Amino acid sequence: MSLLFSPLALQSIQLKNRIVVSPMCQYSSLNGFANDWHLVHLGSRAVGGAGLIFTEATAVSPEGRISPDDLGIWSDEHIAGLKRITQFIQQNGSVAGIQLAHAGRKASHRRPWEGGASIAPTEERGWQTVAPSAIPFQEGQHPPLALTAEGIEQVLVDFEKATQRAIEAGFQVLEIHAAHGYLLHQFMSPLSNHRTDEYGGLFGNRIRLLLEVIERVQSVWPEDLPLFVRISATDWTEGGWTIDDSVALAKILTEKGVDVIDCSTGGNVARAKIPVGPGYQVSFAEQIKQEAGIKTAAVGLITSAEQAETILANGQADLILLAREFLRDPYFPLHAAHTLSDTIAWPVQYERAKPR
Numbered sequence: 589m590s591l592l593f594s595p596l597a598l599q600s601i602q603l604k605n606r607i608v609v610s611p612m613c614q615y616s617s618l619n620g621f622a623n624d625w626h627l628v629h630l631g632s633r634a635v636g637g638a639g640l641i642f643t644e645a646t647a648v649s650p651e652g653r654i655s656p657d658d659l660g661i662w663s664d665e666h667i668a669g670l671k672r673i674t675q676f677i678q679q680n681g682s683v684a685g686i687q688l689a690h691a692g693r694k695a696s697h698r699r700p701w702e703g704g705a706s707i708a709p710t711e712e713r714g715w716q717t718v719a720p721s722a723i724p725f726q727e728g729q730h731p732p733l734a735l736t737a738e739g740i741e742q743v744l745v746d747f748e749k750a751t752q753r754a755i756e757a758g759f760q761v762l763e764i765h766a767a768h769g770y771l772l773h774q775f776m777s778p779l780s781n782h783r784t785d786e787y788g789g790l791f792g793n794r795i796r797l798l799l800e801v802i803e804r805v806q807s808v809w810p811e812d813l814p815l816f817v818r819i820s821a822t823d824w825t826e827g828g829w830t831i832d833d834s835v836a837l838a839k840i841l842t843e844k845g846v847d848v849i850d851c852s853t854g855g856n857v858a859r860a861k862i863p864v865g866p867g868y869q870v871s872f873a874e875q876i877k878q879e880a881g882i883k884t885a886a887v888g889l890i891t892s893a894e895q896a897e898t899i900l901a902n903g904q905a906d907l908i909l910l911a912r913e914f915l916r917d918p919y920f921p922l923h924a925a926h927t928l929s930d931t932i933a934w935p936v937q938y939e940r941a942k943p944r
């Protein structure tokens with residue numbers, strides 16, 4: 589059996605393999621509700637054999653959405669649509685995970701296929717964004733409002749309530765989105781956080797909001813279910829968040845009981861120069877795993893079974909997340925097993941197509 593298809597126990601959950609569907613915004617919700625698109629999109633990847641399937645960034649509040657079309661979990665009414673999806677995923681042998689998110693200053697944007705531009709609060713479908721400091725992501729954008737103490741408390745309440753709803757919806761893994769320049773990353777990085785209160789300045793202050801979010805999430809999320817945190821391991825920009833910061837943070841998160849650090853990069857400043865190429869973020873997952881002694885997930889231009897297997901064999905990560913490859917091929921795990929000469933169960937309905 590390859591490492592890619594060896595099971596992984598995380599708290600009380602057993603993943604049948606190491607292949608994970610990375611969170612991917614679908615920009616296809618009305619008022620945050622999951623619909624048939626989400627069921628078919630995520631459900632297909634369960635049929636395709638993924639061990640763990642994450643929802644897209646799911647907004648904890650309406651103003652935390654990247655676009656007006658994002659998935660959300662800010663009201664109890666959102667639970668039923670999500671439950672339908674978790675049940676289907678579970679019935680098909682996979683584990684359902686939710687990524688909880690707040691976009692901060694990167695909220696209120698059009699969908700990519702509508703140009704992706706920011707929408708000012710005065711424009712139709714736009715709203716006022718919030719952030720650690722009143723600095724827009726890009727020049728010319730309507731500036732965010734710096735969060736007040738009350739605003740920060742509301743964010744914490746929103747994450748806690750969203751977690752409670754995620755449990756009711758049947759999710760068994762929860763990931764806090766603290767990457768890609770969204771609200772929590774904005775607080776972590778000195779490039780976007782110019783606050784002078786206890787949430788700004790030194791490293792310990794800049795990570796405070798993330799630690800408080802984790803505490804609120806853990807106040808409701810069962811101890812025996814896995815908790816992931818996605819970070820951008822570097823801002824790829826002088827004066828920004830660094831891999832050393834990530835290692836220091838990961839050590840703290842290990843002590844707090846976080847199970848996996850999902851290691852992405854970038855997204856906080858538009859000018860960052862990112863050396864994109866095959867497996868370009870894997871070294872960050874490796875360094876964090878080795879120096880902080882925590883399980884890590886590797887993501888970013890991992891596109892083949894052999895590449896994924898090599899990352900695991902080199903001890904660089906514990907889980908492999910794929911995004912775009914899963915859009916190209918929802919059945920990637922079924923094909924990967926054949927490539928690696930592993931015998932795995934296919935959906936009985938598809939048995940007759942299984943390569944022998």
Ligand SMILES: Cc1cc2nc3c(=O)[nH]c(=O)nc-3n(C[C@H](O)[C@H](O)[C@H](O)COP(=O)(O)O)c2cc1C
Binds near residue numbers: 611644818888
């Ligand atoms: C369509 C699309 C939507 C995405 N949405 C999210 C998201 O909601 N949350 C997130 O953390 N990353 C998101 N990402 C980033 C992916 O999860 C992943 O980190 C990135 O695409 C690199 O992996 P890949 O090379 O396998 O695509 C998205 C990527 C794509 C292509």
